[in-house]
Amino acid sequence: MSTARRPAASGPPQPLLTTMAIVASCAAFVVIGALQALYGPAIPALRADYGIGPAVAGLGLSGHFAAAVVGVLVYHLLRARLGHRILLGASYLLMALGAVVFATAPDWPVALAGTLVMGLGFGGVDYGLNHLFAVAFGRRSTAMLNVLNGHFGVGAIAGPALVGWLGAEHYPGIFLGLAALCVLIVSTLGGVASREPEPVAATASSGTGSRVAPVIAAFIGVYVLHVAIETGVGGWEPTHLEAVGYAATTAATATSAYWAAMTIGRFVVVPLCLRLPASAILTVCCAGMAGFLLLATLPSAAPYAYFGVGLAIAPIFPTCLPWLNRSVPSVGAAGAYVMAASMVGGVAFPPLLGVVIDGLDVRALPAVLFALAAICLLISFRLRRNAPDPNGPSTSVPASAGTTSPSEVHT
Known part of the structure; x- marks a missing residue:
């Protein structure tokens, strides 16, 4: 390395x-x-x-x-x-x-x-x-x-x-x-270097200058929603699986598999990150979340569908951060905003989801989370249009990609 x-x-x-x-x-x-x-x-x-x-x-x-x-x-x-x-x-x-x-x-x-x-x-x-x-x-x-x-x-x-x-x-x-x-x-x-290079003014040519606030808001939306889905599945999957007829041990095993998928997905996507732009990876992940959550409404497929949800969620957090920095290089606090927002969502959403489930039924869990994933997918399309990623990976990764030239470093 x-x-x-x-x-x-x-x-x-x-x-x-x-x-x-x-x-x-x-x-x-x-x-x-x-x-x-x-x-x-x-x-x-x-x-x-x-x-x-x-x-x-x-x-x-x-x-x-x-x-x-x-x-x-x-x-x-x-x-x-x-x-x-x-x-x-x-x-x-x-x-x-x-x-x-x-x-x-x-x-x-x-x-x-x-x-x-x-x-x-x-x-x-x-x-x-x-x-x-x-x-x-x-x-x-x-x-x-x-x-x-x-x-x-x-x-x-x-x-x-x-x-x-x-x-x-x-x-x-x-x-x-x-x-x-x-x-x-x-x-x-x-x-660890104590200081970073100064932001490169030329990198602000992505066309997002007049849309900085909406772009950051869209990234915050993606982070809050995907963390909400992540914690929603992690917290309620066992209860949902038991409600649709699975034994407690099976439900617990399936939930452990879901968290394992969150890890596997991040390592599996690494070679794809060198070939595909972050925007494409985000859209596929959001579509995957929505599709697998829809599949989870079928009791016979639910344990396997939740594993797929874990795989789909896994790359979103680390994949969007560099894209965010490239999209709004003039806003050094952008990363802090989205990370703080995602943490707040992780604390606030589980109780809110509990209230929704109390009003409906735990069997509605996949449908409720599907709605959030669909919104996340729509936001991903908006980001692809308003925050293009011209500096993302192309189909040909130069041999010197292990080092960073001044024009490739953004803060």
């Missing part, structure tokens, strides 16, 4: 990310994937340790996401002043500190405070590394972002599996181990 390059004022190009930093970044995404996925399996032990109900225990995950939104925005606001190296280091240390507090807390309020600290660091790492990968690899950024976010899925699968193997009562040791990994990753930050 080659290093990502940035232009220097004189002399040879300096790397935005060295090979070691790229590997460490993927390891960091395994860590944050595991941290996010560990709350659910740890809830039985949390209730036993602190004498709390399930709703109170669930505040840990809600607090984590709320703090993560703040972490994203703070990182963005301080990025130009402090640089990536300092902010990533601080984010890793916040995650480590939060994990230690959560694992050793004497009571629930202290443990909840630990989740907030962890969430701040989580948001910083999530935004900082996604942003770096979006600007560091030129035409290969979409592929590299799918690789990076695929490792998040690896962590999200490995974390609960580790809890299942060791037992929920050993969750403090698992969190302490992840804290130690965060501290180790800090030692690799010498391979």
Whole structure:
């Protein structure tokens, strides 16, 4: 794997990310994937340790996401002043500190405070590394972002599996181990460039100058809707499958397969990202989401259809970030806006979907989510028209694609 390059004022190009930093970044995404996925399996032990109900225990995950939104925005606001190296280091240390507090807390309020600290660091790492990968690899950024976010899925699968193997009562040791990994990753930050190149004014010729706000709003719509579908399936698939006649064990297995598909899809799409523009990938993914959700209305096909939904959702988040940066290069905060919006959607949508399902029936889940996917598909068509991606991958990837020329770097 080659290093990502940035232009220097004189002399040879300096790397935005060295090979070691790229590997460490993927390891960091395994860590944050595991941290996010560990709350659910740890809830039985949390209730036993602190004498709390399930709703109170669930505040840990809600607090984590709320703090993560703040972490994203703070990182963005301080990025130009402090640089990536300092902010990533601080984010890793916040995650480590939060994990230690959560694992050793004497009571629930202290443990909840630990989740907030962890969430701040989580948001910083999530935004900082996604942003770096979006600007560091030129035409290969979409592929590299799918690789990076695929490792998040690896962590999200490995974390609960580790809890299942060791037992929920050993969750403090698992969190302490992840804290130690965060501290180790800090030692690799010498391979991360503190500063990025200045935005290239010539790249604003995409025709979106007078439509910046609508373009950003459309990307936010895609992010909010696909996260809503992602969390909707992940949270309600077991209940829906049981309601249409499947055994609880089958429903649980199918849901695990859905989350595995989210990881598989990101790795599978990597070679396609080098050949197809992001706009085409988004449209196919949105159409796939809609088609598989429609298929999920058939009880006999539902478990397999949900696996297909996972495959279709998987590339959307990492594929759209470089396209967004290329479409509105003059708005450095665009990435922060859409990531923060997607996190807010992940917190707000599950309760809203619960209200809708209470008013209808859980059997209506695929139809409700299909409607959201159809809207997402319409937005993808609008983006293809209003935010063309002339700098995206073409059918011929140059041999020098491993490095980034000044004209290929956007912030």
